[in-house]
Amino acid sequence: MSADRLLNTLGAWLLALVWILPLAYAVWTAIHPAAYEARFDLFAPLSLENFAKAWNAAPFGRYFLNTFVLVTVILFGQIVLCTLAAYAFARYQFPGRNVLFALVLMQLLIMPDILIVENYKAIRFLDLVDTIPAIALPYIASGFGIFLLRQTFMSVPKELEEAAQIEGMSTLGILIKVYMPLAIPTYLAYGLVSVSHHWNNFLWPLIITNSVETRPVTVGLSIFSAIDSGVEWSVINAATLMTSGPLLLAFLLFQRQFVQSFMRAGIK
Amino acid sequence: MLQTRSWIHAWLLLFPGLVFLIAFTHLPALTTLWSSFFTTPRGRRPAKWAGLENYETLIADPVFWKVLWNNAIYAAGTIPLSVVIALLMALWVNRQMVGRGFVRMAYFTPTVLPMIAVANIWMFFYTPGFGLIDQIGGAFGFAQTNILGSANSALWGVMVVTIWKEAGFFMIFYLAALQTIPTTLVEAARVEGAGSWTIFRRITLPLLMPTTLFVSINAVVNSFRMVDHIFILTGGGPDNASSLLLFYIYEVAFRFWDTAYAATLTVVLLVFLIVLAIGQFFLFDRKVHYR
Numbered sequence: 432m433s434a435d436r437l438l439n440t441l442g443a444w445l446l447a448l449v450w451i452l453p454l455a456y457a458v459w460t461a462i463h464p465a466a467y468e469a470r471f472d473l474f475a476p477l478s479l480e481n482f483a484k485a486w487n488a489a490p491f492g493r494y495f496l497n498t499f500v501l502v503t504v505i506l507f508g509q510i511v512l513c514t515l516a517a518y519a520f521a522r523y524q525f526p527g528r529n530v531l532f533a534l535v536l537m538q539l540l541i542m543p544d545i546l547i548v549e550n551y552k553a554i555r556f557l558d559l560v561d562t563i564p565a566i567a568l569p570y571i572a573s574g575f576g577i578f579l580l581r582q583t584f585m586s587v588p589k590e591l592e593e594a595a596q597i598e599g600m601s602t603l604g605i606l607i608k609v610y611m612p613l614a615i616p617t618y619l620a621y622g623l624v625s626v627s628h629h630w631n632n633f634l635w636p637l638i639i640t641n642s643v644e645t646r647p648v649t650v651g652l653s654i655f656s657a658i659d660s661g662v663e664w665s666v667i668n669a670a671t672l673m674t675s676g677p678l679l680l681a682f683l684l685f686q687r688q689f690v691q692s693f694m695r696a697g698i699k
Numbered sequence: 700m701l702q703t704r705s706w707i708h709a710w711l712l713l714f715p716g717l718v719f720l721i722a723f724t725h726l727p728a729l730t731t732l733w734s735s736f737f738t739t740p741r742g743r744r745p746a747k748w749a750g751l752e753n754y755e756t757l758i759a760d761p762v763f764w765k766v767l768w769n770n771a772i773y774a775a776g777t778i779p780l781s782v783v784i785a786l787l788m789a790l791w792v793n794r795q796m797v798g799r800g801f802v803r804m805a806y807f808t809p810t811v812l813p814m815i816a817v818a819n820i821w822m823f824f825y826t827p828g829f830g831l832i833d834q835i836g837g838a839f840g841f842a843q844t845n846i847l848g849s850a851n852s853a854l855w856g857v858m859v860v861t862i863w864k865e866a867g868f869f870m871i872f873y874l875a876a877l878q879t880i881p882t883t884l885v886e887a888a889r890v891e892g893a894g895s896w897t898i899f900r901r902i903t904l905p906l907l908m909p910t911t912l913f914v915s916i917n918a919v920v921n922s923f924r925m926v927d928h929i930f931i932l933t934g935g936g937p938d939n940a941s942s943l944l945l946f947y948i949y950e951v952a953f954r955f956w957d958t959a960y961a962a963t964l965t966v967v968l969l970v971f972l973i974v975l976a977i978g979q980f981f982l983f984d985r986k987v988h989y990r
Contacts, residue, residue, distance in 0.1 A: 457823070512716040513716065515715060519710075526706065535720065542724075546727040549734070553727065602708055689811070
């Protein structure tokens with residue numbers, strides 16, 4: 432029994448070390464001078480020079496600002512649109528309800544990521560190529576968000592709504608004052624998933640942006656590390672860590688909430 | 700009268716969301732099909748009706764078949780492995796042990812990283828002569844490798860990165876499911892004298908079936924969507940050895956600017972996803988049987 436337990440703990444640890452190794456190695460090279468990037472020495476001098484070099488070699492400040500604006504715009508838009516739609520699906524009976532809900536669910540499989548060609552044409556038609564709204568637009572209406580919020584809204588007791596109606600509250604008033612506060616945990620979970628997803632998104636922003644003023648960090652990083660001559664690995668690794676830094680930091684600080692929110696978002 | 704008013708309310712609430720949903724998901728899906736029957740407009744020459752010409756090109760295109768085959772290998776190689784590893788991780792992290800917090804963090808961290816960052820980190824591992832793999836191999840006297848540069852191994856190099864990134868994500872779903880298994884069930888089995896392996900095989904595994912199905916469907920969809928790392932690691936090469944369907948679509952549309960042919964390729968991808976959706980519907984409709 433206890434041998435079994437020991438073996439399992441050992442196995443779990445071994446896999447954990449293997450899993451963390453790539454990241455640990457990237458951190459190691461990033462905080463040591465370039466001379467040590469292929470040579471382990473426990474007493475190698477620490478330095479933050481790689482981060483400084485990376486920061487100065489590309490407009491990362493601008494990239495961060497773009498990404499920040501992007502995830503904020505997307506999250507705000509998603510919350511507004513998904514809340515309204517989810518409320519309609521959760522509390523109203525109307526003709527076409529099932530068909531429309533099926534259309535929403537379809538987006539869980541056919542995501543905008545795949546329709547890059549036609550979406551590019553649409554954005555060009557709107558004359559929005561190379562703008563931050565262009566990166567955000569395809570993702571504003573999220574089938575997943577509507578579905579998740581609908582599930583939450585359906586669990587709100589109907590009596591609460593009826594009481595509010597008797598008080599003379601309007602439809603929107605009930606939504607804002609009764610439903611939304613009760614769904615805060617869902618909003619939090621959805622927010623974390625959405626922010627991390629769009630912070631990390633790459634293909635669509637790569638296609639639709641082509642200037643420093645709009646490029647998010649992921650695209651900036653890919654351009655930075657594609658210059659294969661001259662840039663040292665330790666600098667690339669520093670840039671890599673910088674790019675994922677804010678999310679990584681948030682994750683380490685709010686590990687529990689992160690894991691739980693992914694769990695919550697996953698349970699369908 | 701009251702009913703009509705509530706209908707109007709519902710439609711008004713749905714309107715903004717549906718406009719965006721239709722504009723960027725459903726309409727493009729339909730226009731993709733439409734565009735696949737036309738030629739690509741070039742310069743002052745507008746698109747012309749081409750009938751099935753694009754599809755004939757597709758069938759005769761060796762790169763298309765190569766990429767499709769790659770995607771099949773990619774799915775067959777990454778899905779079972781990442782699901783099994785995820786289950787193992789969840790089982791481990793669900794029990795009491797020393798340093799459980801660290802272990803859980805180690806498994807999950809890759810999920811939070813951008814795929815582009817992940818690819819950068821792994822690139823450093825794979826670099827011939829200089830990277831960690833060759834350094835460790837070299838210490839044991841192995842010859843230099845060029846995993847990403849050789850047609851036989853490039854796709855496998857990409858697949859390893861996918862598994863590393865995905866397993867921890869799937870682990871979360873298993874972990875959630877494990878926590879809903881009633882402990883009384885396990886205790887009862889133990890009283891009956893069942894060993895750990897029997898309990899796992901007869902109780903845990905069957906109760907995890909719906910999760911396995913959910914995770915697998917997710918993994919299949921991801922195997923069509925995940926291409927970010929290919930940009931950094933191999934660029935689809937050498938000789939398309941590590942290119943996947945979506946990456947090929949990107950290349951055709953935005954490098955060769957052949958949007959009509961890219962639309963044709965997208966139709967193939969959509970057909971796969973729709974078949975998957977129908978399959979999922981029937982699977983979930985019958986419910987996964989617990990035994």
